[in-house]
Amino acid sequence: MIAAPVTGTVTPLTEVPDPVFAKALVGPGAAIDPGDAATLTVTAPVSGTLTSLKPHAFVISHRPDQGVLVHLGIDTVHLKGAGFTLRAEAGQQVEAGDEIIVWDLAAAREAEKSLVVPVAVLDADVDDLTLAEAGPIDAGDTLIRVG
Secondary structure, eight states: OOOOOSSSEOOOOOGGGSSSTTTSSSSOOEEOOOOOOOOOEEOSSSSSSEEEEEEEEEEEEEETTTEEEESSSGGGGGGTTTTTTOOOOOOOOOOOOOOEEEEETTTHHHHHOOEEEEEOEEEEGGGGEEOOSSEEOOOOEEEEEEE
């Protein structure tokens, strides 16, 4: 089970305004629109090793052959870390629900960046995944089932 890392509204990955996600080039998954939230506490969607951590994105390897990418907004790398507070370190073991990043969305809104949060399962086949229905979701709820 892959949990929602943030609270918001589930939307299909195909609706993410970035072809890398919309065409599932990094892997299949779903996205979450945080709506009017001012701040998001972004949590680990799975337990595993935090193999990559940037202010705007992270990957948790939860199986030897699979990781989960959480990307906070689109083109938010251009914010150079503004609005993102890291609560974890790359290489550490995390449990599902652990706080990874706190995101103050003001800088992203001011820069007119999309706030959608794609969650992609790396090295996965879309046929192996069951995605949550479009609609409201709370952080920690099931977003994606594998298998």
